[in-house]
Every structure is written in C-alpha cells, then in structure tokens.
Amino acid sequence: AIDGERLWQSLMDLAQIGATPKGGNCRLALSKEDGQGRDLVVGWMREAGLEITVDQVGNIFGVRPGRDPARKPVMTGSHIDTQPTGGRFDGCFGVMAGLEVMRTLNDQGIQTEAPLALTIWTNEEGTRFVPVMMGSGVHCGVFPLETALAATDVDGKAVRDELAAIGYAGTAPIGTVQAGSYLEAHIEQGPILEAEETTIGVVTGSLGLRWYDVTVTGMEAHAGPTPMALRRDALYAATHLMQAVVDIANDPAFAPLGRGTVGVVNAYPASRNVIPGRVQFTVDLRHEDAALLEQMEQRFRAAAAALAAGETTGTPVQVDIAFVQEFPPTPFDRTLVERVRSEAIARGMSQRDIVTGAGHDAVYMARCVPTAMIFVPCKDGISHNEVEDADPKHLEAGANVLLGAMLAQAA
Amino acid sequence: AIDGERLWQSLMDLAQIGATPKGGNCRLALSKEDGQGRDLVVGWMREAGLEITVDQVGNIFGVRPGRDPARKPVMTGSHIDTQPTGGRFDGCFGVMAGLEVMRTLNDQGIQTEAPLALTIWTNEEGTRFVPVMMGSGVHCGVFPLETALAATDVDGKAVRDELAAIGYAGTAPIGTVQAGSYLEAHIEQGPILEAEETTIGVVTGSLGLRWYDVTVTGMEAHAGPTPMALRRDALYAATHLMQAVVDIANDPAFAPLGRGTVGVVNAYPASRNVIPGRVQFTVDLRHEDAALLEQMEQRFRAAAAALAAGETTGTPVQVDIAFVQEFPPTPFDRTLVERVRSEAIARGMSQRDIVTGAGHDAVYMARCVPTAMIFVPCKDGISHNEVEDADPKHLEAGANVLLGAMLAQAA
Numbered sequence: 001a002i003d004g005e006r007l008w009q010s011l012m013d014l015a016q017i018g019a020t021p022k023g024g025n026c027r028l029a030l031s032k033e034d035g036q037g038r039d040l041v042v043g044w045m046r047e048a049g050l051e052i053t054v055d056q057v058g059n060i061f062g063v064r065p066g067r068d069p070a071r072k073p074v075m076t077g078s079h080i081d082t083q084p085t086g087g088r089f090d091g092c093f094g095v096m097a098g099l100e101v102m103r104t105l106n107d108q109g110i111q112t113e114a115p116l117a118l119t120i121w122t123n124e125e126g127t128r129f130v131p132v133m134m135g136s137g138v139h140c141g142v143f144p145l146e147t148a149l150a151a152t153d154v155d156g157k158a159v160r161d162e163l164a165a166i167g168y169a170g171t172a173p174i175g176t177v178q179a180g181s182y183l184e185a186h187i188e189q190g191p192i193l194e195a196e197e198t199t200i201g202v203v204t205g206s207l208g209l210r211w212y213d214v215t216v217t218g219m220e221a222h223a224g225p226t227p228m229a230l231r232r233d234a235l236y237a238a239t240h241l242m243q244a245v246v247d248i249a250n251d252p253a254f255a256p257l258g259r260g261t262v263g264v265v266n267a268y269p270a271s272r273n274v275i276p277g278r279v280q281f282t283v284d285l286r287h288e289d290a291a292l293l294e295q296m297e298q299r300f301r302a303a304a305a306a307l308a309a310g311e312t313t314g315t316p317v318q319v320d321i322a323f324v325q326e327f328p329p330t331p332f333d334r335t336l337v338e339r340v341r342s343e344a345i346a347r348g349m350s351q352r353d354i355v356t357g358a359g360h361d362a363v364y365m366a367r368c369v370p371t372a373m374i375f376v377p378c379k380d381g382i383s384h385n386e387v388e389d390a391d392p393k394h395l396e397a398g399a400n401v402l403l404g405a406m407l408a409q410a411a
Numbered sequence: 412a413i414d415g416e417r418l419w420q421s422l423m424d425l426a427q428i429g430a431t432p433k434g435g436n437c438r439l440a441l442s443k444e445d446g447q448g449r450d451l452v453v454g455w456m457r458e459a460g461l462e463i464t465v466d467q468v469g470n471i472f473g474v475r476p477g478r479d480p481a482r483k484p485v486m487t488g489s490h491i492d493t494q495p496t497g498g499r500f501d502g503c504f505g506v507m508a509g510l511e512v513m514r515t516l517n518d519q520g521i522q523t524e525a526p527l528a529l530t531i532w533t534n535e536e537g538t539r540f541v542p543v544m545m546g547s548g549v550h551c552g553v554f555p556l557e558t559a560l561a562a563t564d565v566d567g568k569a570v571r572d573e574l575a576a577i578g579y580a581g582t583a584p585i586g587t588v589q590a591g592s593y594l595e596a597h598i599e600q601g602p603i604l605e606a607e608e609t610t611i612g613v614v615t616g617s618l619g620l621r622w623y624d625v626t627v628t629g630m631e632a633h634a635g636p637t638p639m640a641l642r643r644d645a646l647y648a649a650t651h652l653m654q655a656v657v658d659i660a661n662d663p664a665f666a667p668l669g670r671g672t673v674g675v676v677n678a679y680p681a682s683r684n685v686i687p688g689r690v691q692f693t694v695d696l697r698h699e700d701a702a703l704l705e706q707m708e709q710r711f712r713a714a715a716a717a718l719a720a721g722e723t724t725g726t727p728v729q730v731d732i733a734f735v736q737e738f739p740p741t742p743f744d745r746t747l748v749e750r751v752r753s754e755a756i757a758r759g760m761s762q763r764d765i766v767t768g769a770g771h772d773a774v775y776m777a778r779c780v781p782t783a784m785i786f787v788p789c790k791d792g793i794s795h796n797e798v799e800d801a802d803p804k805h806l807e808a809g810a811n812v813l814l815g816a817m818l819a820q821a822a
C-alpha cells in the first residue's frame with residue numbers, strides 16, 4: 001500500500017509553486033511557474049531512480065526498468081500545468097500518485113516484469129495554448145509536432161520559445177518512450193462520486209468535445225447620438241448566440257450528458273461609450289454521444305445563421321465560426337477498465353462507472369494503447385477553481401488502486 | 412469668412428498623429444500621441460499669437476486679447492483626444508474651427524471688443540480615464556481636481572503621472588482663464604442632419620447620461636464535468652442583463668431619445684474550459700427627459716434584481732451595480748442658441764434644432780456660463796469609428812457660423 005501522507009505532502013509542496021491568494025494555483029503551461037514545478041517534480045523522479053527523457057514537445061518521461069526490457073512500460077501520468085485560477089489537484093494528483101507508486105515499489109524493493117513509466121504531459125489545460133492536451137496529442141499523432149510548437153498565446157508567444165525559456169525544449173524524438181498500456185488517476189472534477197459517497201470512479205470513457213471561436217461583426221458607433229433603430233450592436237447580437245450555447249445544452253434532448261459553455265468574451269473597441277462593432281467569444285460543446293454532439297453543433301450553427309440573417313434580433317450581423325479543436329466521445333479499454341474495478345473491489349472500496357466530462361491525456365492515449373482512468377471525489381464537485389479540494393483519504397485510495405492496477409498490468 | 416482649405420489641411424495634419432490603418436485616429440487621452448497632438452496644436456496657437464495657459468488638469472487655453480481687458484473672453488474649444496478606434500473629426504473639428512477663427516481675424520486685422528479664447532480640454536472621451544469630459548468638469552467645479560488627477564487607467568496609471576509624462580501637468584490654478592460665454596462646433600455624430608440634408612444643427616441641449624459598472628458573480632467550475640443543472644454561470648446570467656440594457660432603450664416608452672449600450676465586457680477567469688465565475692460589464696443609459704432617464708435606471712435595476720433572485724434564469728447570482736458618472740439632460744442658453752441660428756440663416760444655410768446625444772465639454776460649460784453648440788453633418792451619422800468622415804464644405808460652414816457667433820458675442 002502507498003504512503004498517503006507522503007502523497008499529500010508532495011501535493012502540498014508542489015502547490016507552493018504558483019500559489020494563489022484563495023488557496024489555488026496559477027501555473028499556466030510553459031510559464032516560469034510551470035518550469036519551477038517541473039524542476040521540483042523531475043528532482044523527485046530522479047531521487048526515485050527514474051530515467052528521465054524529455055521529448056521535443058516537452059513531455060517528461062521517467063522510466064523504472066523492469067525485468068523484461070523488451071516489454072513496453074506500463075505508463076501512468078497526467079499534467080502539472082493549471083488554469084489561471086486553478087486548483088491543487090487537477091493533474092497534479094495523477095502525477096503525484098504515479099510518483100508515489102514508484103516510491104512505494106522502491107521502499108519494498110519490488111521489481112516488476114514490465115518497466116513502469118511516469119509521464120508529465122505538456123499543456124494539458126489548453127488555456128494558454130491550443131490544442132488542449134497538447135503533449136499527449138503530439139505523442140499519439142493526433143496533430144503534428146509543428147502544430148504544437150507553432151501555437152501562440154494571446155501575447156503571441158510561441159510554444160517553441162516558451163519551452164526553451166523554461167529549459168524543457170527536449171531533444172528526444174516524439175515516441176522515444178512508448179507505453180504498453182496507460183492508466184491515469186484524477187479527481188472527478190464533477191459532483192457524482194461525492195453525492196453518492198463513492199470512493200472510486202471507474203471511468204468507462206469520455207465525452208466528446210468541440211471547440212469554436214466565434215466572431216460577430218456589426219457596426220461600431222457612438223453610444224449617445226446613434227438612434228437605437230439604426231444600430232448594428234455586435235454585443236447585443238452576440239449575447240443571443242452565447243445564450244443559445246447554454247440553452248441547447250439545457251435542452252432535455254441532450255440531458256444529462258450535454259454541456260455548453262462560453263468561457264471567454266471580448267467586445268471591441270472596448271470603450272464604454274462605443275457600441276461594439278465586433279465581439280469574439282469561445283464555445284465549448286460536449287456530449288457522450290457522437291450523434292447528439294453533432295446535433296448540438298447543428299443547432300448551434302442554426303442559431304448562428306438565424307442571428308446572422310437578422311431573424312433573432314431584427315438586425316443582420318456577420319457571424320463567423322472558426323473550428324478550434326475536437327475529440328470524439330472516447331471509450332476506454334474494456335479489460336483495463338475492469339482491472340481498475342477489480343482492484344477497487346479487492347480493497348473493499350465503493351466504486352461505480354463514470355464518464356469523464358473533462359478531456360484528459362488518457363483520452364488521446366486511448367487512441368494508441370489500452371487506457372483507463374481512476375477517479376476520486378473532489379469537494380462539491382468543483383474544479384477549475386482555486387477552492388478545488390479533495391479528501392486525503394480518497395487520494396490515498398485512488399493511488400492504491402493505481403498501484404494495484406499497474407502491478408497487475410506489469411506482471 | 413474663414414479659409415475652408417486651411418481648416419481642412421490643419422485637420423488632416425493633426426490626423427497624422429496616431430493615424431490608424433482604416434483611416435481613423437488613436438490618440439487616447441494623455442498618451443504619447445495625445446502629447447504629440449497637443450504640441451502640434453499649441454505650436455499653431457502660438458503662431459496665431461494666442462497667449463497660452465496650461466492649468467493643473469492639463470487644459471490648454473489660448474487667449475487673443477480684446478480691446479476691453481475687463482471682459483471675460485468669448486471662448487470656443489473642444490478636445491483632441493480620441494477613442495481607441497476613433498475618427499479624425501470628433502473634437503478636433505471644434506478645436507481647428509476655433510483656430511481657424513483666430514487665424515481669419517489675424518488675416519483681416521480685426522480686434523474684438525472682448526477677448527477671445529480657444530481651449531483644448533483634457534480627456535473628453537472618457538475611454539482611458541473616467542470621469543468623461545474631465546477637463547471641463549474640473550474647470551466648472553463638477554468634480555474636484557483631485558478626483559481627476561487620481562483617476563487611473565486599466566493598467567493603473569494615474570492622470571497625474573500621465574500629464575507629467577507628456578509635459579502637460581500645468582501649474583495655472585483651475586479657473587485662471589474664465590469664459591464669459593462658450594461656443595463649441597462639433598460634428599453631429601448622428602444621422603439626422605445628413606438624412607435631412609441640413610447643414611447646421613442648432614443644438615438646444617444634450618441628453619442626460621448615467622454610467623454604471625456591473626459585476627455578476629456566480630461560481631467558477633469546469634466546463635466539462637459540471638452538469639448543466641448545477642452551474643452558476645456568471646456569463647449566461649450576465650447576457651440577460653446586457654440584453655435588458657438594450658431592450659429597455661428600445662421600449663417605445665423611451666423612444667426616440669432613449670439609449671442603452673453595453674460597451675465593455677469581460678468574463679473571468681477567461682479560459683475556454685471554465686464556466687465564468689465573474690463577469691464585468693459597463694452600462695451607458697441616456698435620455699433627453701430626466702424623469703424618463705430615471706425610469707430607465709429603475710427598469711435596469713429591477714432587471715438586475717430579478718436576475719440576482721434567480722427569476723430570470725432559474726439560478727440566483729450576485730449582481731453588484733457601481734455608479735460611475737452621470738449628468739442630467741442639459742439645455743443650452745436660449746439667447747446664444749438663437750444667435751447660432753441667426754448666424755446660419757444670415758449665411759443662407761439650412762438649419763434645424765437638434766439635441767446632442769453625445770456629452771461634450773459644452774455640457775459642463777453650460778453649468779457656468781451661457782453656452783451653445785454648432786453641429787455639422789457627418790457621413791452616415793457614424794462616429795467613434797475609424798471611418799468617421801465629414802464634408803469639407805460642411806466643416807467650412809460650421810466654422811463660419813462659429814466665426815459669426817463669436818464676433819457677435821465679442822462685440
């Protein structure tokens with residue numbers, strides 16, 4: 001069994017880097033803080049005897065040799081980048097749980113048949129740079145290395161340069177370290193396990209996701225003299241489409257696993273006495289069912305077309321929808337999922353099936369190798385928030401299931 | 412009569428400073444470009460023999476002595492700061508028309524009985540710093556000098572420091588130069604004169620204005636796993652109140668002189684996979700009638716209360732409304748207004764009464780001294796936009812009415 005206190009302590013030590021006033025973390029991907037976090041954890045990985053490889057997109061792999069060097073490692077991992085006002089557990093729990101597995105095996109002098117590996121993936125959050133789940137996406141061939149390296153943040157800084165700036169522009173070709181199977185422990189980031197007082201979520205797969213950037217163009221004009229009837233207010237128009245995103249997801253036809261969110265909005269020229277001439281906002285649509293996700297998109301596009309035609313507000317505007325990223329609903333590996341369940345049951349833990357609403361590196365890994373995830377509850381189901389919290393007992397339980405599943409896989 | 416070509420040339424020369432790609436101007440108040448614009452125009456004012464005074468809020472006064480030094484000057488003026496994507500005429504026309512009056516009198520060797528004065532007011536636009544109409548507001552005792560000097564922009568830079576940085580932290584106490592009466596020429600910034608093919612708008616007064624900053628607070632959470640039913644999406648909530656601002660102004664009860672605008676909106680933490688926990692937006696309400704403006708505010712506050720209580724979306728949120736600034740509907744001086752009209756009629760120009768929907772320095776000056784304004788048409792009624800345009804013939808006509816009215820006042 002793993003050491004729950006050591007696991008908790010490592011999480012708290014990592015959370016010192018980029019700590020925010022309300023008890024959360026801001027370690028945006030490839031920021032100075034992300035660099036400091038990586039240095040700290042890589043130090044721990046080396047102390048645990050792992051052999052470190054950094055690939056060209058900055059993914060960090062730590063390998064623990066097995067008796068059979070011909071076998072591909074049983075890999076675990078997650079990310080340590082965070083949202084701007086993120087929590088201490090999202091991603092970090094998966095990495096620290098993997099480290100704790102390695103430390104525990106070291107303490108007990110156990111060598112596995114297959115090698116084990118712990119991975120820190122680059123830019124999972126997708127806040128500062130898209131594509132989201134960047135490191136695992138490149139690793140699995142979902143998009144090219146060049147797409148990732150050329151991605152820029154709002155200030156125009158490129159992944160390529162920001163990797164170099166924090167010292168993680170690795171030289172190992174993509175795929176240097178390859179997994180035989182992949183397991184990822186994570187907090188649920190939703191309310192189900194807590195509400196049902198269940199310790200382990202056996203993750204059967206993930207919702208599909210589609211991201212868009214929307215631009216609504218009207219006509220900039222003076223907020224005072226311009227009569228209401230003559231306005232082409234891009235923001236007034238845009239609010240209707242922003243509402244449609246949420247209203248569509250709320251439609252019983254898409255319940256309970258449809259989601260619609262507008263996270264970012266900006267109006268230009270951003271002056272209080274100018275009618276906005278242009279508004280940009282982001283759209284995040286998700287569903288468990290590919291056909292229903294497609295229907296959600298069609299409904300959203302129909303709402304955009306009606307708005308553009310002037311049917312919604314009486315005033316035509318220009319609406320441009322740029323596709324940003326998508327992944328389909330992704331089922332995990334049946335056998336590995338059942339292994340997670342049996343490890344939980346063997347330890348007397350309550351467990352239930354669950355679908356992840358968040359994307360995870362596991363979602364891309366599932367395209368290459370047998371993959372599963374282990375969820376534990378988080379407080380009030382809240383994540384992507386500084387107040388994100390988790391019970392040390394649940395984290396310990398999740399790490400123990402990870403230990404059991406990795407040992408079984410590596411046997 | 413004034414020299415229309417010289418007037419146009421001066422406007423085009425000034426428009427070189429802070430020129431924008433689409434033919435407009437960006438000379439935000441107290442920016443480097445505003446400083447360069449001031450230097451250029453002050454140079455012209457000195458060449459025209461005006462005696463320059465810069466007061467403590469950076470207002471620039473250029474006085475042309477009269478035969479009777481005991482009389483207070485007949486003042487004209489406006490501003491040369493612009494919106495972020497502003498035009499070449501808003502404000503600048505009033506200043507250049509005043510300069511052209513001085514040049515014309517010099518050319519013809521005319522000395523007036525009362526002195527004349529040309530003023531460039533600080534930060535009329537209110538985009539970078541509030542209060543709007545800052546320089547004239549301090550001059551007229553609407554708010555204290557200290558309020559103006561302590562005002563900061565979004566980057567936290569204070570008016571006090573930015574005045575010093577461009578060399579316009581004047582030492583003359585507020586009120587050193589005082590007007591006997593005030594006339595301001597301006598483009599209409601609305602569509603009426605052009606639509607009616609009228610050359611001169613005889614401005615009888617201005618709409619009242621009320622500005623607010625609104626904060627809607629919900630709960631930040633993950634856009635993927637958080638079920639729709641459990642969300643407290645601050646942006647979804649805020650869109651309803653943003654729409655109410657426009658819908659209220661569109662209500663026939665407030666037509667045709669009610670206005671409602673949301674110009675700036677920001678959602679936090681501004682990440683595409685985070686449900687916004689906080690949204691801030693600006694509100695601009697205007698009306699010609701004080702009682703109806705008050706009703707518009709009450710309707711807006713009722714909409715905010717309903718939203719906060721969960722009556723609008725089914726989900727309660729916190730709504731905070733901060734008052735930013737207001738001025739009441741302001742009538743101009745009857746006698747001076749009729750003087751503007753008779754100067755237009757005397758020159759055979761078409762004219763009509765008009766109410767200004769925009770605030771102007773004249774609105775604050777009207778509190779201290781007899782004040783009137785002269786409007787000329789602008790293309791498509793568009794202002795606060797880079798494409799803002801005006802017909803040189805109309806500008807010339809407006810400057811000639813200004814000349815005539817100033818001479819009559821100074822007799």
Ligand SMILES: NC(=O)NCCC(=O)O
Binds near residue numbers: 090132357358359635
């Ligand atoms: N786990 C997590 O927060 N992933 C970010 C990608 C997403 O938006 O689902």
Ligand SMILES: NC(=O)NCCC(=O)O
Binds near residue numbers: 501537769
């Ligand atoms: N003239 C002008 O654009 N003034 C700005 C103040 C306002 O918003 O009315």
